[in-house]
Amino acid sequence: MPDNEAERLSALLALLILDTLPEERFDKIVSFAAAEFDVPIALISLVDTDRQWFKAAIGLGATCETGRDISFCGHAIMRGDIMVVPNALDDARFHDNPLVSGPPHIRFYAGAPLILPSGYALGTLCIIDTRPRTLDGIELAILSTLRSLAVQELIKSEARHAG
Secondary structure (H helix, E strand, C coil): CCCCHHHHHHHHHHCCCCCCCCCHHHHHHHHHHHHHHCCCEEEEEEECCCEEEEEEEECCCCCCEEEHHHCCHHHHCCCCCCEEECCHHHCCCCCCCHHHHCCCCCCEEEEEEEECCCCCEEEEEEEEECCCCCCCHHHHHHHHHHHHHHHHHHHHHHHHHHC
């Protein structure tokens, strides 16, 4: 848990975005990410108290959330930079995770924290593959740019509810 967990959760709840219907503006970001990185799964994940909820998702079927206790994104929000897990089977944090040992059989994960101007990381834009891989500098830059687009959309949500 981040040191500022109570404040982070307050910022997340203030967006009034949890459990809302899909929105094209977020769906387009994950669709582009999935295509650009040729991955079967791309998500905009918001990390709540006990779950990670997917505002936008490609490749998970009807799944709209998972427990925070097994989330990769819960680890990623603790960082300022993109968290890359080249092979989850080789990572002590995740090798026995049910999302690795069972469906969707995560091997590769890259999560870019969605950090508001206030400094709170609310979730991630993440890409997931069923095979191990890495990202080069250009790919990391592209993921970072897509993350910035997602944050801009979250800020628009925040402004709508503040006004």
